[in-house]
Amino acid sequence: MKKIFVIISSVLVFATSCTKLSSLNDDPKKAAVVPGEMLFSSAEKNLYDNLTSNSVNLNVFRLLAQYQAQVTYIDESRYDLGTRNIPQAFWQALYRDVLKDLSAGKALIKADSALLPADAIIKKNKLAIIDITEAYTNFILVTCYGNIPYTETMDINKLDPKFDDQKTVYYDLLDRLKADVAALDVSQGSFGTADLIYQGNVASWIKLANSMRLKMGLVIADIDNAKAVEVINDAATNVFTSNADNAILKYLSSEPNTNPIWVDLVKSKRKDYVIPTTLVDPMNATNDPRRPFYYTATGSGAYVGGVYGSGNVYSSYSHVSAKITAPDFEAILMDYAEVEFALAEAVARGGFSVSGTAADHYNKGIAASITYWGGSAADAATFIAQPTVDYATLTGTWQQKIGMQKYIALYNRGYDAWLEWRRLDYPILNAPVDISYSNIPVRLTYPVSEQNLNKTQYDAAAAAIGGDKVTTKLFWDRF
Template identity: 30%
Template sequence: MKTKTLKNIAYLGVGTFLLLGNTSCTKDFEKINTPPTSVTSVDPALLLSRVLRDGTFQESGEVPNNKFGSWVQHWAGGPVVPVSRYFEGPENLIWSQHFQLLRNIVQIKQELKGLENDPAGRSKLAIAEIYEVYLYQRLTDLFGDIPFSEITQSSTTINRTPKFDKQEDIYPALVQHLDAALAKLTAGDSSYGTADFFYGGSIDKWKKFGNSLKLRLGMRMRYANPSLAQQTVTTALSSEYGLLASNADNAAVATFNNAQAENQNPILRMFTTGSADLRYLANTLVNTLKTYDDPRLPLLAQPVTINGNTVYQGIGVALTDNELSQLIRANYSTPNKSTWFSLTAVAIPSYAMTYSDVCFYKAEAALLGWGATNSEAHTQFVNGVKAAFALPPYNLTSLPSTYEQQVLSFTGLTDAQKMEKIGTQKWIQLFGRNMEAFAEWRRTGYPVLTPGPNPGSTNGKIPRRGIYSSEEAELNEANYKEAVARLSNGDSFLSKVWWDKR
């Protein structure tokens, strides 16, 4: 019996599909029904390129900016963006986008099957599996319990109604999966080359990325499972794999300013194609930078002229209809039209993880005595801020002396006050990375944010999670209902995910 792979459609979780193989046992049928140019496999490198690009751009896209970016008060949407005003709505697009990316990673595994211990495929598989952990963490951080252990992984077992695993079980599993993937990375193996948008095929840099992701997983569990958090963090800090050690190690996708380019920066795309309501900065972000006399402010925000004076002014978040109707939009700052919104300046990369992230985690770990002493916290904190200043579009190579001596000083502060400074600087640095900013704000509680005046559907409280896809509720009803029953406030913005204890 002769077999030939034909592409068919099968589920990878509810509402999401996976290209899988099917077989034919009829020789004549195969000849008649298979065009001579039929594609029967997909290059794993092409799949990885798409996954890294789309996965990274989703952090800065229109929906995350409007929703999570406004919740953490980086952005301030108007009436065309109801979720920014605390009105509930299911996260259908975000849910389906993540499972689409996970589908492609499963396809990479299918294409490299049999090469798990071969230099031709071993490290390629490991890289895909590391990024798979990255995506699963982001998905569970947004929603809490999600389909995980029963997701389709092959063409022989297709589960259309996977259970929702508890987040408290997913996190330890992600650490185990990450350890296994890191152990496979081997210098000298074949890699993805230029198709790897993060590291150009560098296996050593993927080791650093994977281990830095482990550090992030550990710190996210800090308040929910302190013992596992400490174990995970300390092993990552001491690992031979290393951590992101400079901005040269940042995981980023290059972008272009051309409005027709496939890789246009998502923030720039909002300016060229989106509603004006999507473009304004929140007063919380602008006022914080003004208070600090932060040199990043004029490089981030567009100045406006009011009564002959040049000022930076953000819009209040979650305003009422009456308040919005009285706004004169020309009086409020958008991201700077010479940097973030420029069609002529050097394009700003879209980041997945940075050296600055790692420094802030190391500073927090030092405060806790996890792998470092408390006295080392300030050094790592300042290193994180310096790295954030040096990122495009700021490109600031040093800190003003007054900024370092006053804004960043730890002198006379309690550990809680030091942590507030770390959390606030991380919040500034995460501008444009909305899902991560939302996760870290919920985890640390910093900066302390005041909800906007519009009550929305949360009685004026800032949301704590996303709402499950309505498609999942319809097509996987029993498992969806079981997961919702575990939530303190049902499938709403106000339920908290497992690690959210602040």
């Protein structure tokens, strides 16, 4: 009997020990199951964080657009993007931290039962809003890299997802956004406060989706004008009409929900960047009222730009303004100024059913930007009236006129400015004195992880786009 008791006791002790050991694998501070709405919130914040970041290890688009020049470490402004593996960091941030959360959130919300007719509409609205966010995230990826994993991205059984053709992906995104607009029903709400941008306002999401379609239509206007006309004519009737429509994420003054720029430039005590002449000189030439909101003055009270692609003495040049580096400064995904410049371009191109003149939309774009940043309507009127700004008297093509003012208005949105420069070829960016690696990049290369872990699909994608190089132009970039 003693032997039996000893054996039973040993088994009980072992079983108890296993239970205790298994509990060590559970993190009581992390939920095992989360609502789909929470995953959507996480995806929204991660999308804004990644596009707003000023970390040289993740987001170098302010450097590529020449909104910033470097001080000591100048590799990235000479287009060495491989040493820090920046293409991989940005790729992973969007796939892992944005698209994965959106996919998981969508699955959970689809599984929710809708007990009442109103619940079914709210659920449908949520799914459409998630799809809009997915579509725009993929738009960033496809205009950044070219062919991308798309149809097989979230299939856990596909360890080697194929890279879909960039043009096919792009046109599918346009179709998805059109369907999402049609699916949204303003009679009910959606995410409520879980939506960090519009607090669930469905009408605002319709305007945002249409504004995205307007933007995306212009990207393909040079290679498929008929499709651009179709998309833009359908979307332009319900886009942003004031700064109140801006797609903004408001950060908080306390961590962990602070402005990423504050984290990267203030909390870190980094002094890595100055504002280059590319931006400062044209703004000085027109006495642009946005200068004190964009960057600091030097000790003499002047706004002075540094040399892009070369080392700069931090104290000798203008830096990012205190407004932008404040911990609670907001981030923008799209704004009214960008929409007005897009409408100006559509009119200038001709063939689109967009009312008004190119000059009228151009003026509205400039005024929207100036008043958003803190200037007055009178400041905007005075600025626009200058012969070197006025659309009628300013010399150059519509690409030059709209391109320069849109570039200035997109300040602090590096990816969008880089996209517009690739489309319009304006403004003229300054090539570094010593280009160590290439000419100005027109795409990011694929991540090293894809080359190592998904080699067959990577090789096919690289060959399909004309080579995995930063100088390979994407399907829409013809000029």
